[in-house]
Every structure is written in structure tokens, then in C-alpha cells.
Amino acid sequence: EPEVTQTPSHQVTQMGQEVILRCVPISNHLYFYWYRQILGQKVEFLVSFYNNEISEKSEIFDDQFSVERPDGSNFTLKIRSTKLEDSAMYFCAFSTGFDEQYFGPGTRLTVT
Amino acid sequence: LAKTTQPISMDSYEGQEVNITCSHNNIATNDYITWYQQFPSQGPRFIIQGYKTKVTNEVASLFIPADRKSSTLSLPRVSLSDTAVYYCLVGADDKIIFGKGTRLHILP
Numbered sequence: 001e002p003e004v005t006q007t008p009s010h011q012v013t014q015m016g017q018e019v020i021l022r023c024v025p026i027s028n029h030l031y032f033y034w035y036r037q038i039l040g041q042k043v044e045f046l047v048s049f050y051n052n053e054i055s056e057k058s059e060i061f062d063d064q065f066s067v068e069r070p071d072g073s074n075f076t077l078k079i080r081s082t083k084l085e086d087s088a089m090y091f092c093a094f095s096t097g098f099d100e101q102y103f104g105p106g107t108r109l110t111v112t
Numbered sequence: 113l114a115k116t117t118q119p120i121s122m123d124s125y126e127g128q129e130v131n132i133t134c135s136h137n138n139i140a141t142n143d144y145i146t147w148y149q150q151f152p153s154q155g156p157r158f159i160i161q162g163y164k165t166k167v168t169n170e171v172a173s174l175f176i177p178a179d180r181k182s183s184t185l186s187l188p189r190v191s192l193s194d195t196a197v198y199y200c201l202v203g204a205d206d207k208i209i210f211g212k213g214t215r216l217h218i219l220p
Contacts, residue, residue: 004155031206043156043199043210056207091155095206100146103155 002026004104006092012110016081021107023075023092033093033101034067034077036060043091049075082111116200121215130187132214134200137181142204145176145183150197150213159198160185190218 005024013019025032032049047057049067066078079086087110093101117135124130136145144163148156160167162174162183173186187194197213 033206033208035208035210042212043150045207045209048207089153093155097206100158100161101156101206101208103157106153106155108153
């Protein structure tokens with residue numbers, strides 16, 4: 001099974017700070033996704049990204065969030081001004097299209 | 113996206129076959145049925161996907177009746193390591209909307 005890596009594994013930040021979560025995609029997988037999971041709750045879709053642009057985003061993905069491929073390889077999720085309610089596990093995922101998605105191990109974000 | 117309904121939790125014993133049924137009465141013609149597994153503090157993992165009848169892989173089987181309004185994930189001879197949350201998803205595109213899933217607990 002293809003391996004997806006995410007860094008950092010755990011990020012602690014203060015409210016109002018910016019955080020950048022990183023993901024290394026699988027080669028030849030062109031569809032990128034970010035999800036989050038608040039502790040004890042279900043996995044929530046944030047955004048999908050294809051061909052260097054957002055293809056779909058959820059209501060959660062407001063102006064505080066952005067995604068990029070800054071160097072053509074890594075895939076990042078930026079939260080500009082974190083809030084306490086942003087504390088969650090953040091998962092990136094990849095697919096070749098409308099088939100199975102490969103999820104990373106996640107980044108645990110703790111906002112204090 | 114079609115709404116899915118699955119049991120909140122299930123218990124079973126090691127070595128047993130486990131069947132988890134998912135209802136999706138409003139499934140559309142183009143929709144596929146996909147199951148994911150999630151262990152605590154890990155990302156979801158794809159198990160199986162199907163459109164109709166039966167699909168089998170090295171991990172599980174997926175049974176889909178002719179009307180496609182439900183599906184059953186079958187896990188043969190479960191072990192303690194199969195304790196996880198199992199999600200039934202229905203859709204025709206790459207956007208995954210997770211429900212609460214079924215929390216499967218395998219007992220020794």
C-alpha cells in the first residue's frame with residue numbers, strides 16, 4: 001500500500017498563531033485532500049485539490065484555511081489564525097481519481 | 113450524496129465472521145459503495161468498493177443486492193486487530209463524506 005507521510009505528527013500552538021501542516025504526496029496521485037477529525041467525532045472533509053487548484057471545499061474551509069503545493073511536491077494546509085476549536089487530527093489523502101483514497105497518519109493539532 | 117445508516121456498534125468474538133450492514137435507500141445510479149476502516153489515532157484505510165452483486169478481496173467481501181439499497185461488509189474470521197470503526201460511504205465522485213461509522217469490538 002502506498003505510504004503517505006505527514007509532518008509534524010503533533011503540533012502545539014497558541015490561539016491566534018499560524019500553523020502549516022505538511023504532507024508528502026504519492027507520486028502519480030493527482031488528487032489531494034485534507035480532512036480533519038475532532039477528538040471523538042467523525043472525519044470531516046475540508047478540501048480537494050487537483051491540478052494546482054481547489055476543486056471543492058466544505059463549509060469548514062473558510063478564509064482562515066488555505067492549501068498549496070509550494071514546491072511542486074509537498075502539499076500544505078495553512079491555518080492563518082488558529083482558534084481553540086481548530087484542535088483536531090488533520091489527515092491528508094491522495095487518489096488517482098474516483099477510487100480509493102490513501103490517508104496519511106495525521107497531524108494532531110492542539111491549540112491552547 | 114446518499115445518506116447511509118449503519119449500526120453504531122457491534123461486538124463479536126475472535127474467529128467469527130462479522131457482517132456489517134449499511135442502508136442507503138437513496139442511492140443514485142452512478143453511486144459506488146465504499147467501505148473504510150479506521151483504527152484509533154490513524155487515518156481511514158480503504159477496505160473495499162463495489163457497484164453491484166459481490167466483490168471480494170484479500171480482506172473482505174461486499175454483498176450488494178439487486179436494488180442496491182443496502183450493502184453488507186463481511187469480514188471472515190476476525191481477530192482482535194480488527195477492532196476498529198468501519199465506515200460505509202456512497203457516492204459517485206471523489207468527495208468522501210464520512211458518517212459516524214460502526215464501532216466493531218472483537219472480544220477474545
